[in-house]
Amino acid sequence: MIETLGIFPDFESAGRAVERLVREGFAEAQITSLTSVSYPDGALVKTGRRSWFRWLTLGCFIAGAAAGFALAAGTAWLYPVQTGEKPIIAYYPTGIVTYELAMLFALAGTIVGMFLEMGLPAWRKRPYDPAIAEGCIGISVTIHPGGEAVVCGREAETGACVGGVVSLSAGEQKSRAEEIMREAGALRIVAEEPS
Amino acid sequence: MSEPTLSAAKSAVRMNDAMLSSLRPPTLRWYLLAFFLGGVVAWGLYAFGYMVSTDMSCTGLDRPVMWGVYIVNFVFWIGLSHSGTMVSAILRLSRANWRRPILRAAEAMTVFTVTIGGLFPLIHLGRNWVFFYLIPYPNQRGLWPNFRSALLWDATAIFTYIIGSSLFLYLGMLPDLAVARDRCAGWRRTLYGALAMGWRGTAREWLIFQKASTLMAALIIPVAVSVHSIVAWDFAVTVVPGWHSTIFPPYFVIGAILSGVAAVITLMAIIRKAFHLEEFLTPLHFDNMGKLLLVIALLWSYAYFVEVQTTWYAHEPIEWEVFSFMAGRYTPALVLMLVGNSLLPLTLLCFRRIRRSVGAMLVISLLVNVAMFIERYLIIVPSLSHKNMPFVWGTYSPSWVELSVTAGAFAGFALMYTFFAKCFPMVALTDVRELEARKVLVPFARAELPSIAGKEGGDD
Structure with missing residues (x-):
């Protein structure tokens, strides 16, 4: 699986390239945009809108609440002190420690989950061009080995992940994608070497 | 091939230059x-x-x-x-x-x-x-x-x-x-x-x-x-007069938001001037933050009024003693607090022209935070000075340390x-x-x- 990246000077030419790539038979799941600002989903490319990292936030929240409760109430149970007929477990501190740790874990879980779902930090060098930071638009096409259906999420519509160009070899797909992007107005192509 | 020359890319470069200007070598x-x-x-x-x-x-x-x-x-x-x-x-x-x-x-x-x-x-x-x-x-x-x-x-x-x-x-x-x-x-x-x-x-x-x-x-x-x-x-879970009040948590939160909004305005004004960000931090931003400050000042005034009015009406001896002591000994500070947190923002920030004036907003926001510091002082020190037992009443002045x-x-x-x-x-x-x-x-x-x-x- 290799990636080829076209750098476009503006939004219009990048959009034109995406349209032509799709018309040629590349699947939406193979194409993504690289931009330095966020655009509405579907303006350039369509992404699967479902994400899972918020479940990790919820899981961390519950884990944090359990940890906080165990820390405050659990230790009070294990090491009971003289409380003068007051409850062994003090409600206020237990509530506060439980709540604060639940929120702390949830906040940390959100960041960790976000990075995990993004696949960051990236250990592998991927095609990129610093001109993207200056307002250029990158259109990246992921080339799969010839004859292999493009794999994407289970929630994708039937057929959306199988591009019409799969019958071509990887080299042919790459050449075709680069040619389309150049025709659409790409300033340059940054291609990843096959691993 | 040439680099992008269209206005969108040019605008991005220009905006990057302007907004990252703070990263230039120090002067x-x-x-x-x-x-x-x-x-x-x-x-x-x-x-x-x-x-x-x-x-x-x-x-x-x-x-x-x-x-x-x-x-x-x-x-x-x-x-x-x-x-x-x-x-x-x-x-x-x-x-x-x-x-x-x-x-x-x-x-x-x-x-x-x-x-x-x-x-x-x-x-x-x-x-x-x-x-x-x-x-x-x-x-x-x-x-x-x-x-x-x-x-x-x-x-x-x-x-x-x-x-x-x-x-x-x-x-x-x-x-x-x-x-x-x-x-x-x-x-x-x-x-x-x-x-x-x-x-x-x-x-x-x-x-x-x-x-x-x-x-x-x-x-x-x-x-x-x-x-x-x-x-x-x-403070509120103690039995110290002046502190033991159910309104304290929301009152503190409102006060915190008031001082925080004022501090953001102060920093906006300083950053704008220091890094030449006039194009991005416009009078509109000061106007909107001014409206926010106005609303929060109104809420703070209401909360303070409720707190004082309840103390005054109940006239519980020790509560009233603490309030009287605070109002008597710290009169200038109390007046400055009320002017800075309530009177000044509530009157001046009603005017769009003032909200859109960066200099005026800087002065108002600084004054709000001076008043907030005084407010914290007046909450803490007078209550401890005049607690329930008159034989241990005393005063406090901070030292040079x-x-x-x-x-x-x-x-x-x-x-x-x-x-x-x-x-x-x-x-x-x-x-x-x-x-x-x-x-x-x-x-x-x-x-x-x-x-x-x-x-x-x-x-x-």
Whole structure:
């Protein structure tokens, strides 16, 4: 699986390239945009809108609440002190420690989950061009080995992940994608070497 | 092939240049400022060292007033921290487009103010070198199960808030760090590259980033409210006259938001001037922040009125004694507090012309925070001076040690902020550029009106 990246000077030419790539038979799941600002989903490319990292936030929240409760109430149970007929477990501190740790874990879980779902930090060098930071638009096409259906999420519509160009070899797909992007107005192509 | 020459790309380059101008090599003036602030911090550290090497008798603390300027500082700084992240989160959730240029200043302010605020309970301890007694741990003294101390509530809440607001600041900076990485060389490129974690700005990355930003904003608001509520409980759960009040937590939260919003306005005015960001921090931003300050000042006035009116009407002897003592001994301070927190903002901020004047807003916001510091002082000291037993009534005046440590704290905050501004983008540049990129002219009857392209309900 290799990636080829076209750098476009503006939004219009990048959009034109995406349209032509799709018309040629590349699947939406193979194409993504690289931009330095966020655009509405579907303006350039369509992404699967479902994400899972918020479940990790919820899981961390519950884990944090359990940890906080165990820390405050659990230790009070294990090491009971003289409380003068007051409850062994003090409600206020237990509530506060439980709540604060639940929120702390949830906040940390959100960041960790976000990075995990993004696949960051990236250990592998991927095609990129610093001109993207200056307002250029990158259109990246992921080339799969010839004859292999493009794999994407289970929630994708039937057929959306199988591009019409799969019958071509990887080299042919790459050449075709680069040619389309150049025709659409790409300033340059940054291609990843096959691993 | 040639580089992009179209207006969109040109605009992006120009905006990057302007908004990353704070990262340019420091000028002589910057060094002088850093040197001055460093000097004040060093003096504060000397005073603290003096206190440690002698004892707490060098402070003005004495029975019955054992909480003095250090605790005033603690409440004040935690209050300041309140609004940065919270204002940013609320504006983010409400998708107020004008929020974009002020986000970073507000979020960074929170991180540094909560750091300074968190130091004061430690400074206040007296025997600072045994600060770890704050943390319950298993030892022969049986401290492990002691989760009952109110100090521990503060420690837990502040720790959560420091971590949470730092993560929130970092999350917002992630795409900006990638832009900075692509434009810098040397150690800066290494630093920004490491912090950007290989961000490329793919459509999927942006989508997840937006969702995470929204979720973080939703999570940080209850944390911010809880922190200042817990600080208020330090007072409200005691039986000290003037403190034992159900209104304290919301009153503290409102006060915290008031001082925080004012501090954001102050920083906006300073950053605007220092980094020539007039194009991005426009009178519109001061106008909107002024409206926010006006509303919060109104709420604070209402809360203060309710508190005083209840005390006055009930006329419970000890409560009334504390209030009378405070109003009599600290009359000028009380007047200044009421003028700065209530009268001045409520009258002046009704005028659009004043809200749009950067100079006027700077003065008003500074005055609000002077008044807020006084308010914290008037909450803490008079109540302890005149507690239930008249034979231990007394007074308190801060010593040079406490005042020096306070000055060091203010300088320390300014120094940290100054360093941050030199090392990281001070304006959320991708946020600002996003607004510019999405701006379109829509034909409307005979005119073409600017509109922001986006999906209904937002993109996240």
